Amino acid sequence: MIEAVKMLGVKINPLTMGETVDVVDQEFIQKNKPLHLMGVNADKINQCCNDSKMMTIVNNCDIVNADGASVVLAGNYLGVDIPERVAGVDLMQELLKLAEKKAYSVYFLGAKEEVIQKMLTNFKNDYPNLVVAGHRNGYFNDNEIDLISEEIRQKKPQIVFVGITSPKKEYLIEKFLEDGSDSVFMGVGGSFDVLSGMIKRAPLWMQKSHLEWLYRVAKEPKRLFRRYFVGNIEFIKRVLKAKKEKSI
Structure with a gap:
């Protein structure tokens, strides 16, 4: 069982970046176990405190990283041991390296079509051997969700990156898992925009x-x-x- 601590009632796994990648690989991908890989920052913890449904989703996730310096600092102040910030965009890139190295297939869902296409073009240089099972932009109607869920189930990617804003992405991932997908799902917010080059990251x-x-x-x-x-x-x-x- 993965060690966990609580901050303001929200579960956090005190894992480093390297430990997170290893656990995702060894305990979930290799064992073909589904996973909602979650990252929480101050905003997400506020959401949890204000929304019991979101609190339940987060606390039921098998891995919850501290994706925010404020969470690490608050943990130190409260005596909660959190080793480091595991930024979502950095973790996504580490998982892409893992996927390329081990030939795990990946699926991308979210952002505008031009953003996702530019990101995939960049990945041809950054991860030339990456196996892309499929992709879909984030602009769809509710009546298309079942079709997207079915496509993911049929293509069986090892990792699905969901670049959609919160709380929609959390609810979508829970829906996909309930539909029987065995993938590792990671909500990555605006990471597609960063990795496409459309938005620059801080120095x-x-x-x-x-x-x-x-x-x-x-x-x-x-x-x-x-x-x-x-x-x-x-x-x-x-x-x-x-x-x-x-x-x-």
Whole structure:
């Protein structure tokens, strides 16, 4: 059983990047076991605290990574041992390396058609031997979900990357798993945009300084201001309250 800790009621597996890749490979892909591979940041923990359905989905996942510097810092403050941030876009790239090395097939679902096509073009250089089972952009109607689910079941990719916003991607992945898919499903948010080159990632020094969120807000203020500034304040209040209750 994979070790887990709890923060604000949310399950987190204290795994490093390398440990996560090894567990995904050895315990799920090689054993043909389905997996919802989850990453939580401050925003996702806020969602869990405000939505019992999301809390249940996250806590039922077999692997939940800390995908946010704020989660690691809050863990240290609360005495919860979380070794490092496992950023979703970085983990996706590590899993792509694994897939190419071991000839695991992958499927991509999400983003605009031009984004996914550009990403796949880049992958011909970055991962020339990658086995792509299929792909589908993220613009579809609810009545097409069953067809997409059936396509994934038929093609049986070892890994499915879902580049759709939360909470839709979590609900979709749960639907695919309920339909009987045995793949490893990973929700990767806007990672397709980054890997296509359409959106640039923060410089390495900002990533290492836990400032990647600030770079993202500067690039997309209308979309991300509330999520990061208002959401982070909400998260900090929850952490402070938890600390106070723990000390009483």
